Amino acid sequence: MENIITSKDNPVIKLYQKLSDSKKERLQYGLFVLEGLRIVEDALREEARVSHLILTKQAFDRFGDELLQADLRDTKTLVISNELGNRIASTSTTQGVFAICGIPEMKAPVFADNGRYVVLFGLQDPGNVGMIIRTADALGIDGIFMCGSCDLYSPKVIRSTMGSVFRENIYIIGSEDELFEVLKSGGVMTSAAVIDTDAEKVTECGFTGRQAVFIGNEGNGLPAEVSRRCDRRVTIPMNGTINSLNAAMAAGILMWELKK
Amino acid sequence: MENIITSKDNPVIKLYQKLSDSKKERLQYGLFVLEGLRIVEDALREEARVSHLILTKQAFDRFGDELLQADLRDTKTLVISNELGNRIASTSTTQGVFAICGIPEMKAPVFADNGRYVVLFGLQDPGNVGMIIRTADALGIDGIFMCGSCDLYSPKVIRSTMGSVFRENIYIIGSEDELFEVLKSGGVMTSAAVIDTDAEKVTECGFTGRQAVFIGNEGNGLPAEVSRRCDRRVTIPMNGTINSLNAAMAAGILMWELKK
Numbered sequence: 001m002e003n004i005i006t007s008k009d010n011p012v013i014k015l016y017q018k019l020s021d022s023k024k025e026r027l028q029y030g031l032f033v034l035e036g037l038r039i040v041e042d043a044l045r046e047e048a049r050v051s052h053l054i055l056t057k058q059a060f061d062r063f064g065d066e067l068l069q070a071d072l073r074d075t076k077t078l079v080i081s082n083e084l085g086n087r088i089a090s091t092s093t094t095q096g097v098f099a100i101c102g103i104p105e106m107k108a109p110v111f112a113d114n115g116r117y118v119v120l121f122g123l124q125d126p127g128n129v130g131m132i133i134r135t136a137d138a139l140g141i142d143g144i145f146m147c148g149s150c151d152l153y154s155p156k157v158i159r160s161t162m163g164s165v166f167r168e169n170i171y172i173i174g175s176e177d178e179l180f181e182v183l184k185s186g187g188v189m190t191s192a193a194v195i196d197t198d199a200e201k202v203t204e205c206g207f208t209g210r211q212a213v214f215i216g217n218e219g220n221g222l223p224a225e226v227s228r229r230c231d232r233r234v235t236i237p238m239n240g241t242i243n244s245l246n247a248a249m250a251a252g253i254l255m256w257e258l259k260k
Numbered sequence: 261m262e263n264i265i266t267s268k269d270n271p272v273i274k275l276y277q278k279l280s281d282s283k284k285e286r287l288q289y290g291l292f293v294l295e296g297l298r299i300v301e302d303a304l305r306e307e308a309r310v311s312h313l314i315l316t317k318q319a320f321d322r323f324g325d326e327l328l329q330a331d332l333r334d335t336k337t338l339v340i341s342n343e344l345g346n347r348i349a350s351t352s353t354t355q356g357v358f359a360i361c362g363i364p365e366m367k368a369p370v371f372a373d374n375g376r377y378v379v380l381f382g383l384q385d386p387g388n389v390g391m392i393i394r395t396a397d398a399l400g401i402d403g404i405f406m407c408g409s410c411d412l413y414s415p416k417v418i419r420s421t422m423g424s425v426f427r428e429n430i431y432i433i434g435s436e437d438e439l440f441e442v443l444k445s446g447g448v449m450t451s452a453a454v455i456d457t458d459a460e461k462v463t464e465c466g467f468t469g470r471q472a473v474f475i476g477n478e479g480n481g482l483p484a485e486v487s488r489r490c491d492r493r494v495t496i497p498m499n500g501t502i503n504s505l506n507a508a509m510a511a512g513i514l515m516w517e518l519k520k
Contacts, residue, residue, distance in 0.1 A: 135509050140499025164504055203520060239400025239519055244424055249395050249512045256513050259499055260463060 056096030130160025390420025
């Protein structure tokens with residue numbers, strides 16, 4: 001057993017907290033943080049670049065045997081006091097399992113035959129973004145494009161992806177122009193998801209070949225201009241109270257129709 | 261303007277806190293609490309039995325004109341200090357709009373022709389239950405049965421229904437036997453949602469006549485015995501990483517297929 005770290009001034013602990021709190025620091029260091037047994041296990045299993053594994057004394061005793069079986073040649077393991085664990089934890093019932101992980105290099109999108117994609121345009125709620133990534137992974141969506149949305153590497157998004165962040169192809173695109181260029185060059189048909197009874201019904205519009213559906217901001221939907229630039233506008237026909245469908249749920253139903 | 265209440269010992273404030281904290285108190289008084297402008301507006305619009313409308317001084321100034329246009333003959337309005345509002349608020353960014361509301365009498369289920377229902381069996385996450393109710397409202401599901409699930413009237417469930425709790429028919433059933441009896445007497449075909457590639461695919465099984473889909477607990481799914489008592493077992497065919505589909509999202513896709 002290593003020395004138990006108790007000081008909040010330990011440089012790794014200070015780094016962890018900076019990365020947890022600030023997008024700017026995450027970008028600068030090219031690192032982000034993980035908290036929780038399952039997601040740290042996922043990171044190790046999917047061979048994410050885990051630079052530091054941080055366990056409380058209690059977590060070391062409970063989960064150490066299991067976690068230390070992973071390939072940790074490039075990972076430094078730290079054991080910290082339970083008090084320090086509670087201090088850096090984002091939840092009140094922490095398992096005491098933390099990691100610092102490298103942000104993967106952005107790869108150029110690869111477009112599969114009949115590839116099915118979703119574009120998150122201006123989504124701001126971390127829980128929604130995480131749930132969409134998780135659902136995309138379950139349904140077998142080929143890739144997710146994010147443009148003007150909240151930071152993928154914020155602790156809240158990462159937590160709510162439940163590990164799917166390590167399995168899905170996720171592309172962060174800087175501008176609307178670049179987004180349309182990339183999709184066009186990939187031969188992808190684009191559909192804007194809108195709430196409008198005049199738009200094509202997703203149950204009738206037919207998805208063949210490479211397809212991407214654009215999901216807009218929780219409160220405002222897609223900007224009119226983005227919607228116009230898409231090849232068509234599609235809508236989920238609803239029998240009940242419109243506006244009751246949350247963005248993640250709407251995205252889930254659209255991805256389901258894309259993949260069926 | 262009424263007197264501004266500043267004391268945490270005010271009997272209505274004490275009642276609000278008791279109802280907020282405890283299911284037992286909610287059952288005993290037959291009351292539950294609401295927080296937030298939109299859900300309180302929904303309650304007033306849908307003619308829920310709002311016994312007390314509680315506004316902070318700030319909320320009274322901002323939203324008073326709008327809220328006080330509702331029919332408040334059976335509602336007592338209280339104005340409280342902003343400090344007291346922060347004290348009883350469940351969120352750190354409260355709007356200062358609160359209400360105490362009567363739990364509606366449980367009505368006997370009414371089964372429509374081709375009625376489509378969802379059964380929440382043992383769901384424990386308030387956010388999931390709220391999101392399912394909200395989605396059911398959007399998609400036009402005819403009723404929701406809850407059995408062995410978390411308390412519908414907990415502040416977290418109520419908040420995440422976003423007002424749909426006042427629009428959906430929700431039936432709380434005390435036991436498994438009673439649940440199957442009620443559905444059988446209503447001529448409802450029952451389908452257990454399971455993760456099992458041998459079960460009937462929801463895309464192929466066909467939903468005709470009165471139909472109910474059972475959704476199980478987030479971690480454990482439906483008890484085997486409940487699944488056996490259902491007329492059939494259905495599954496969502498997945499192309500990706502199974503177990504990635506959250507219970508609310510699975511319920512959303514199943515309700516979508518039920519209503520299409």
